Amino acid sequence: MSLPTSEPVIGRPILTAAETRAAEEAIFAAGTPVIDLMEKAGAAVAEAAWRFAAMPPTLILCGPGNNGGDGYVVARHLAERGVHVRVATAGEPRTEAAKVMRARWDGPVEPIAGARPAPLLIDGLFGTGLARALDDELVHHVARLAVAAKLRIAIDLPSGVETDSGALLSAVPHFDLTVALGALKPAHLLQPAASRCGRVAVADIGLAAHAKAWEVARPHLAAPGAADHKYTRGLVTVIGGAMPGASLLAAMAAQRAGAGYVVLTGEGSGGPHALVRRDEAEALADTRTGAVVIGPGLGRDAGARRRLRAALGAGHPLVIDADGLALLADGGLSHLRRLAVPAVLTPHEGEFRRLFGEPAGSKIDRARDAAARSGAVVVLKGADSVVAHPDGRVAVAAAAPAWLASAGTGDVLAGIMGAMIARGLDPFTAAQAALWLHGDAAERAGAGLIADDLPAHLAASLAVCA
Numbered sequence: 001m002s003l004p005t006s007e008p009v010i011g012r013p014i015l016t017a018a019e020t021r022a023a024e025e026a027i028f029a030a031g032t033p034v035i036d037l038m039e040k041a042g043a044a045v046a047e048a049a050w051r052f053a054a055m056p057p058t059l060i061l062c063g064p065g066n067n068g069g070d071g072y073v074v075a076r077h078l079a080e081r082g083v084h085v086r087v088a089t090a091g092e093p094r095t096e097a098a099k100v101m102r103a104r105w106d107g108p109v110e111p112i113a114g115a116r117p118a119p120l121l122i123d124g125l126f127g128t129g130l131a132r133a134l135d136d137e138l139v140h141h142v143a144r145l146a147v148a149a150k151l152r153i154a155i156d157l158p159s160g161v162e163t164d165s166g167a168l169l170s171a172v173p174h175f176d177l178t179v180a181l182g183a184l185k186p187a188h189l190l191q192p193a194a195s196r197c198g199r200v201a202v203a204d205i206g207l208a209a210h211a212k213a214w215e216v217a218r219p220h221l222a223a224p225g226a227a228d229h230k231y232t233r234g235l236v237t238v239i240g241g242a243m244p245g246a247s248l249l250a251a252m253a254a255q256r257a258g259a260g261y262v263v264l265t266g267e268g269s270g271g272p273h274a275l276v277r278r279d280e281a282e283a284l285a286d287t288r289t290g291a292v293v294i295g296p297g298l299g300r301d302a303g304a305r306r307r308l309r310a311a312l313g314a315g316h317p318l319v320i321d322a323d324g325l326a327l328l329a330d331g332g333l334s335h336l337r338r339l340a341v342p343a344v345l346t347p348h349e350g351e352f353r354r355l356f357g358e359p360a361g362s363k364i365d366r367a368r369d370a371a372a373r374s375g376a377v378v379v380l381k382g383a384d385s386v387v388a389h390p391d392g393r394v395a396v397a398a399a400a401p402a403w404l405a406s407a408g409t410g411d412v413l414a415g416i417m418g419a420m421i422a423r424g425l426d427p428f429t430a431a432q433a434a435l436w437l438h439g440d441a442a443e444r445a446g447a448g449l450i451a452d453d454l455p456a457h458l459a460a461s462l463a464v465c466a
């Protein structure tokens with residue numbers, strides 16, 4: 001019993017530096033010369049800059065690699081449109097394509113050390129080829145010119161960010177716009193780099209992406225139709241425990257995220273009259289259950305342990321959060337691997353470390369590793385949130401409002417996720433839909449939000465997904 005599901009919405013692809021290179025190589029192998037691709041990339045950035053800014057006098061920083069090559073192309077295109085453009089360099093071009101583009105630029109070029117600022121700064125120093133931190137003097141000049149500019153645009157990536165991890169290899173100013181070439185890279189979505197990118201536009205330069213990671217996109221969630229009844233919309237059971245407020249938040253979020261029937265077990269009172277309070281054993285025995293949410297406010301005592309065991313054995317899809325994760329960490333992952341039903345784990349960094357230790361690599365790598373080891377969909381939360389499927393697929397959510405850094409918002413997310421699973425979405429798709437709704441509701445709730453505010457905004461968030 002579930003709502004009619006539509007095809008999952010796949011977001012924009014995310015390519016690592018190596019995957020981007022492989023996609024470029026495929027284009028070159030098919031007969032397109034490097035300089036043609038660079039012309040396309042530079043033209044696309046110039047067009048994006050032209051649309052974004054009113055094109056005041058512009059300073060373009062060009063590095064020694066192909067990112068610098070793109071910079072010279074942007075300079076030429078903007079100058080042709082009548083913009084006053086200067087180029088400042090950090091090193092002569094070293095790649096063949098960048099040398100060609102340098103030769104095609106006949107405007108002024110100066111060393112970055114003596115460069116005067118301009119109202120618009122375009123950063124073409126380094127992109128996906130950045131291998132190490134910028135030296136201190138270069139960092140100083142980039143910061144000096146960025147502070148003095150009114151608008152800052154990065155070509156492909158802000159210089160100084162590591163493409164695949166989103167780490168800052170050296171200090172990176174805040175940009176207003178980043179024009180990603182060909183596809184998003186992890187650094188456009190992973191923190192702290194993502195917070196330096198500003199708005200991110202993807203320029204289509206004809207890369208055929210063989211992605212294993214995608215951006216979380218707005219889901220398609222059909223509104224209930226005449227044939228629906230409360231159970232087709234999904235029955236979610238939230239297991240209560242030591243802190244009834246947290247499980248109540250999850251339950252109310254499940255209701256407002258569109259579940260037709262929400263059951264809350266355990267002690268406590270309050271909440272909407274439409275919320276059904278039931279005995280736990282009876283609730284878990286209900287075969288109409290579409291998802292069980294366990295962990296928010298569960299506690300960690302013997303009773304909590306017993307409840308978790310009962311939920312794991314009940315045969316319903318699970319969302320395991322908070323204390324549920326802490327208890328799993330004590331008991332090991334073996335329970336999870338034996339589960340015959342799908343499970344979604346929603347750890348924040350601390351809960352993740354307790355469960356999975358510190359696997360190497362980026363946040364994407366760590367979430368992917370955890371999903372493979374546990375056999376569960378893992379949602380690694382934070383200012384950036386990554387969803388990983390055991391088969392290796394990954395989705396990364398665009399930055400949500402930092403006002404979400406507030407107690408109880410994770411409980412709300414778990415409840416929304418329960419509703420998405422209960423309505424019939426597969427857990428990987430459900431987790432993405434929940435992240436999108438959570439972030440959108442937070443945008444609507446605005447500054448100063450608390451977790452209790454979020455459920456009320458879900459109606460408007462759902463409305464734009466129908």
Ligand SMILES: NC(=O)C1=CN([C@@H]2O[C@H](COP(=O)(O)OP(=O)(O)OC[C@H]3O[C@@H](n4cnc5c(N)ncnc54)[C@H](OP(=O)(O)O)[C@@H]3O)[C@@H](O)[C@H]2O)[C@@H](O)CC1
Pocket residue numbers: 020024037038041063064065066067068069070094095125126127128129130131132133134135155156157181182205207
């Ligand atoms: N995606 C696409 O389809 C297309 C991509 N294109 C563009 O190509 C970009 C990638 O170009 P790329 O591979 O040449 O690398 P890039 O980022 O310019 O830097 C490498 C250079 O910097 C140097 N270097 C590195 N770190 C350094 C440091 N800290 N301090 C100083 N030097 C440092 C490094 O030197 P080395 O490490 O060898 O000493 C090398 O010389 C990509 O982001 C996009 O803009 C488009 O043109 C076409 C379509």
Ligand SMILES: Nc1ncnc2c1ncn2[C@@H]1O[C@H](COP(=O)(O)OP(=O)(O)O)[C@@H](O)[C@H]1O
Pocket residue numbers: 322348381382383384385399400401402403404405406407408409410411412413438
């Ligand atoms: N700085 C931030 N920016 C955006 N979202 C954040 C930020 N910090 C936390 N969040 C989000 O807020 C929620 C917090 O969940 P969690 O850490 O489980 O808190 P709690 O257990 O108190 O509910 C997660 O969805 C997380 O992704």
Ligand SMILES: [K+]
Pocket residue numbers: 067123124125126127154155156157158159
């Ligand atoms: K750059």
